[in-house]
Amino acid sequence: MQEQKRTGFQDVRDEVLRRIEDRIWPQGALLPTELELATEFGCARATVNRALRELAERGIIDRKRKSGTRVAVAPVKQAKLEIAVMRQQIEEINATYRYALVKQQQIPAPSWLASQIGLQAGAQVLHLHCMHYADNRPFQFEERWINIDAVPQVVEADFSHTGPNEWLLAEVPFSNAEITLSAVAANAQLAEFLTSSPGAPLFQMERTTWFQQQPVTFVRMTFHPGYRMSTQY
Template sequence: MTLTDTNSWTGIREVLLRRIHNRIWQPGELIPHEADLAEEFGCARTTVNRALRDLAESGLVIRKRRAGTRVAINPPQRATLTIPIIREEVESLGRSYRHSVLERNLRALPPMLHGAFQVSLSEDVLFLKTLHFSDERPYAFEERHINLDAAPDARDLAFNEISANEWLVHNAPYTHGDLSFFAVNADETLCRKLDATTGMALFAMERITWAGEMPITHVRLIFAPGYRMRTEI
């Protein structure tokens, strides 16, 4: 890694992460002070602090005021989950992809989302219903609310050429999110959209992403029969 790469906190985090994974710093070991790391990387101390804070939030290091930063002895084991671009997910299976926007409008946030997706109740959000296809067969049905304070350019997009899923991944960077998985029984509407039979259990997920304290989007995805989710551990 070059000096330029380590001018950013993300670059420094990757170097520190490799040292932890390669056991250059052993579990429980005190790592160098922020000032020493800043001198090593030729950057501001605040940049090092940001990198260490991110490692602490992930549970890989333990930070205590005046006691320094130590490598965690028992770091949490987590699955790696990223927000997939559905087009890429379908194409990775060797299939053709397309999507269809079924509904698009500006509307007030539904009351059932007020607690989880805290946007200004005086402002409309962009609501979309989208059906994703794999080889011309239904793949996933999406219902999405977009906070236009977080993604103002979305107001003028029809999302016919590029799906909201893909556009947001590229244009609305998120810092964190909440994700839940569950099953839903196919009702008449889902049967029509996803080629399911009445009462069939379908894989579903809900996700909210934030940029700091500002919510970006709330999405509910329901997948066609046979869908499997895979991730790395």
């Protein structure tokens, strides 16, 4: 009974990875060419190509025309941070999500914001303060600025029951963004909303979002004391 399935790109990928892990091909070593590997594995070159391309995307190997394929020496590890909507993130830990709008006003962009995200000085922005709760305990304090020029319909939106993030995701999907993570000390406002003591260390994530080169929103999310963000690779 031949259980031999045809050699797929995953087989090639895994076998190459195994040889690298087992130091059959040590760091910096030159791998056989795609053609040679295709012959060895008894498959088409395109199959080998796809396998190696995936490993290259993961940073496991470096590929260069003419020079060939080498085992990466100092691989830059890439961890994928999954950024989900708060509601989803909270419901994933089996907690009840609750949202509250704290404050909403239309103002001219403060100069720090204008320079932060690249706005005209004095452009009108919508400024929001929101709270996200998990099982009625403070989870995240959100301070957000939305560029009204970029999404004029925002002035009609109702943020009293749904967070601006969910609204924006529906209006301006697939934007690109820059994220900054840091640790900050709780000021009076944060301490109050997150029920921490003033000065307590809090985890903060800031995100600037653009859509087709145009700044859309800047958000500063501060999490409850003890919050930890995890990921794997």
